[in-house]
Amino acid sequence: MLALKSSELENIATSLASVAGVLKEANTDRLESWRNLETMTSASSLLQGFTRLVDYNRPTVHIVEQMQRASSTLFDTADFLRTLEAYVDFLEKRADNSITLTVILRYIASLSGLLDFMCAREMNALCTSSTLSPLKKLSDFGTLPASSIHEFHLVNAPPEIRELAETNPDMQILEAGDGLLVASFGDIDSSSAVTTFVAGVGSSNPDGWNTYLNRARTVAASTNSASVLWLGYQAPDSIPAAVSGAAARNAASDLQGFQAALHARNPHQRKVVMGYSYGSTVVGKAASSEDFHADAVVLVGSPGAGVSHSSQLSAPVYAVTGNADPIGFAGTQYGGIHGADPTSALFGATVWASSSTHSGYWDDEEFLQKVAEVVQEK
Template sequence: MSAELHGALALAGAADREAAARLGELTTAAVSGWVSIPPAWRPSPGAGPAEVGRWWAGLTPAERRWLIGHEPARVGRLDGVPVTARDQANRLLLAGRREELAARRRRLLAPLPPGPAELARVARLAQVEAALHGLDALGRRLAAPQAPRAYLLGLDPAGDGRVVMALGNPDRAGAVLTYVPGMTADLADAPGELGRAARVLDRCAALGPGEETAAVLWLDYDAPDFLPEAARSRQAEDAGPALHRFQEGLRASHEGPPARQTVLGHSYGSVVVGMTARDHGLSADALVFVGSPGVGVEHAGELRMLPGQVWASTAPDDVIRLARPPEELARRAVLAATPLGPAAAALGGHELWFGRDPSDPGFGGRRFPSGRYGHTGYWEPGNPALDGMAQIVLGR
């Protein structure tokens, strides 16, 4: 118990020092009379996160203050800039982002004559109000004093809305989880998705007391809203460059020895993670797929990861097991009318909609167990999958 208490006190002390440093950085100019000055140059739009990190490290405190105060939109989304600076910049933008959503809501409040246009307006108004509710919930979490501290690393209310938020400081943690949610995830759902990341973080704290961990909700892509969209890979492929850069940015801005980085994809989010690893590579020490309809490859070796660092779990009652290609569904339909039907259903199949089932032994990954909690229950208390995810994040 004394070791656990010592570890908890050490983490609390580090958080207090960081909070004091952040407050000092924001208030030094006002207290001491220092001025902020614009930097002489900025990295090109195509600069990689490592180059961005070197540029930021070479700036003076006055130049950094100027950039955060005058160009928060640039700083807030620049992979390779330290998490604390991105958070400061995005918090400056938060009220304006909310006003964008509120303005959309005001425009939608004007009723239209009865008909399809009015039905569409009502549906869109409900979506915007839900997004506002979600954004307000995120704002309350950002303002909350409880540990772990929340960091806002990206926010865009356009369309369905996008957000990147961390619990705990990824630049300082020894283990970092990036969680990519799946179909229908948007700004309205973000508080619930952040709660899933928080549950993994809680289990990490219980299983590894004294080990500093952080979890990031990465919802910086246009997740499919309907099944016809989710049956295509376009949105996953479009997300690849941004997820690749984000992970590279975590490496570039991390303090001290490299963290153990784990990227976890749920449902369509696993397609995003798999195709990003396949097409661009992912700066990660482990990949985790839960409730996956396939990840775009036939074997774990195609994901550019070290052997033994690709993990998967699919609950026995997860409906994603039915996400099979048309030819497989047709074969099963034919077999269902024969005496072989029950046996074929029991044997299942290897192929899912986006390739071989990553939880199948032939995929070449490693499996961890899940209870019978359906497609969205991997984070339920008592589900062994939750401890499995936490153990992978911790490198156990």
């Protein structure tokens, strides 16, 4: 069940170390023979030749050092892997009738996948002399399973995100940073659909993250598929600050990149992007590109999507603003703070009726049913 085998890694590491040793010894003998020749003459031309020979030999020295470091990395990985293998061997003999032990085995498999990924990344850097770039975006992890990505972030994320994970054990962290969080409910790798939920004003403040997580969790439960809470941008911290569209413009490329990463992992998965409040402005900016990977866009309590008509977005548009939601005053069919009101007739979206307040959509069963219909559409 593990991605690697410690015995195989040890065999490769031993072979590398052996070859590196042979090359190093041959190189040492060669340099010694050149030094002996050098003592036989004082002719500047020959001395210059010996200097050139030493220079030409430097790549061999570098290759030996690379092989030694690669061998050491493989030995270290194999050493850690042996511990995982011992746990797996112990648990597999007892897991037949235990859900808890089965869950632990899956957790160890996630660790093994992450170990494989990190080892390959380190080996690539050693062998190409490249600098390791930080792992920040979902796309940085390639096809590594989401469960393994979550394990990486549990070690490297800011403390407030790790604490959030402890109180929300059903979520998986996909991206993390100061004031930034992208987390999923359900398996984004196997689910037939994923709904990406983008929140609005104040959503970069960790104090309110549990509220947004609960909303994403509600979407997952209502649609019987995976959902993602995308707080991958610096949201305006107040309503006055939200008058500016700068945050939405800055966030658009990051949201586009995230959707592209989802698409690369599972091209046949249905993808719906839901923007709430100022988050709908972010979604509108992102969906203005033809390269935006979304099969549908849902604008909830929107002050505007930055466009005048739904045809300017790259996916079918659904819009809802509750009768009791004061954000409905932010725009008209002719324009507003962030473009035309998406629920106006001239905008061209499919409009859902609602009596919701601005924060009440996730308690509205009719709204959730409409979302489920869009997500589950074939």
